[in-house]
Amino acid sequence: MKKQDLPQDESNLKSANMTEVLYVTDENDNYTTANSIGWDAKKAALEESMELIHERIEEAKQNVANNIVSPIVYFMEFNKMDLQVLAAYVGMWQWRVKRHGKPKIFKTLSDSVLKKYADTFGITVDELKKFNGK
Numbered sequence: 001m002k003k004q005d006l007p008q009d010e011s012n013l014k015s016a017n018m019t020e021v022l023y024v025t026d027e028n029d030n031y032t033t034a035n036s037i038g039w040d041a042k043k044a045a046l047e048e049s050m051e052l053i054h055e056r057i058e059e060a061k062q063n064v065a066n067n068i069v070s071p072i073v074y075f076m077e078f079n080k081m082d083l084q085v086l087a088a089y090v091g092m093w094q095w096r097v098k099r100h101g102k103p104k105i106f107k108t109l110s111d112s113v114l115k116k117y118a119d120t121f122g123i124t125v126d127e128l129k130k131f132n133g134k
Contacts (some may be wrong), residue, residue, distance in 0.1 A: 053080060065133030072097070074131065075121040090116040096132030 019035035026032050060077040063069040076086050085096040099105050100113075111125055118125045 003010040053077075061133045063133070064131065067103050068099050069105050069134075071128055072106060072117055073101045074133065075117070075128070076124070077102075079121055086120065089120040092116075 004123055019037055020059045021033050023031055057074070060069065060074040064071055064074045072086075076082070081089070083094050083097055087097045090097065100109060100117075103133045114125045114128055116130045121128070
């Protein structure tokens with residue numbers, strides 16, 4: 001893409017006072033970099049992705065409220081993590097973290113185990129224990 005053709009469509013980047021660096025060609029067809037505040041196609045894709053993430057978070061919240069999953073599942077979604085990432089952060093096997101996503105098992109977890117999750121999520125153990133999805 002030529003430098004003069006680089007899209008400058010308003011996006012979330014502008015509201016965050018940020019730009020994106022892209023590779024473009026200059027007037028001599030040499031590669032260089034240029035800043036863009038957005039691109040309509042990319043903006044649409046990012047908005048759709050964020051909408052899906054928000055739906056997953058809301059579903060997890062409802063599942064906690066309905067006692068289908070533990071608060072760990074909600075905070076995992078809220079922090080945009082998956083099982084593999086969360087397991088790495090808390091230093092446990094994935095199967096253990098998955099098991100801790102069950103409300104019955106969650107209620108039996110020690111404060112030291114809950115502290116690993118709380119620290120990872122940036123909350124207190126008390127906030128983790130008391131989250132009920134409502």
